[in-house]
Amino acid sequence: MAACPGLDPYQPGSDPDWETLRFRLAEFRLDCLDNSEFFAIYGAAQLNTGQLSEAIESLELSLLLNPENGAALIDYAQALIQDGQLFAAISANDLLLEREDIPPNLASQVTERQENWRSLTRQTIWQVDVTGGFDDNLNGAPKQDLITLTPSGEPILLALSEEFRAASGGILNMRAVGRHRLLTAGRQHNFLGELRSRTSTTSETELAQLGARYNLVQGGRSSSWSVSAGFDHLYLSGKPLFSGISGSVRFSPSSSGRCQRYYGVAFQRQHWHERGQLDGLESKLGLGGNCPIFSDNKHRLNAEISYLHNTELKQGRQGGSREGWQVVFDWEYTLRRGVLTAQFNHTRLRDRLGYSPLLALNARRVSKRNTLLFQYRQSMPVFGPGAQFIATMYYQDQLSNIELFRTRDTSVELGIRWQF
Structure with a gap:
């Protein structure tokens, strides 16, 4: 094995040709296996020619041979951030800032880089939606105007009064959402607050909702788990109608395929302000999976099936406890100018x-x-930065052996979303 040559001719300089430098250095790599300076220069060349994993390996070897090699540490921190290892990059940058021999001009650049990287650990997004449209069943009334009663075993037809029949009309929906994300080593904390309202041509069907959520995600590129907790308050015509406190746990095991499966359990404590006898504790146990449908990743499908159980909390609730199951399909397709989503439940x-x-x-x-x-979203910069056009169509059909619970509802909305 020949001796490692002098490296002065291979110093990058102010305007290096990284591709040529990488090939020249590779010719005598085996002669410099114990030279920290060689692997610092070689790793920099690899980093600047797109060979990220090879660059990390070379720079780690350089630092292993000489932990005080500042040039290698500068590029190693940059390689880590490009590899998505945010906290490892911040830690490497901290080591640079602790050095007493770092030049002032370089220290200011490293400090600025550190501030930019730390800002990636926290993000706040505000969202405002304003949509308008039409709903053909604002009050969730039965499909039929006649209900069959069986007080003595014989059917008796009862005509519903006007206030219990389906009311249709125009709607204006407004929604304000605040999201905050905080990253720590190995964990992600998500906070969400939401306020929404629906005004319509019928004041008796005007709704307002207030909600908040906290979500903790822990894991890596293989398995992960998350815990969520939150509350919701619903108001009808200015009066409290419903309050719920909810929580959930989800686990996603490691997967070698294209699909990511998960298992989840959730609960909600339900309270009806005007009719306390309807209060219940709803629990949900489910499993699902998320998959790209085709290799281009423009289509994604999420499928979930769950067992449901709603326990009565006050004796004498009509129907008592209830149970059943649910299946949900979510589909997303990225178009050239927008995103189309669909959900079937x-x-x-x-x-x-x-x-x-x-x-x-x-x-x-x-x-x-x-x-x-169905919902379609498309960027609409004419309404400002971060503005999107939104078109939504919703359809619901509920069947039941009891006529009072046979309902149908269709709504269409158009509007604008702003994110900032």
């Missing part, structure tokens, strides 16, 4: 007890609800 529930002697001979209520949602 099928839910089946069955009461444990008869619902009412006045309805269907006190049969246990069975409901089957199908919902379909």
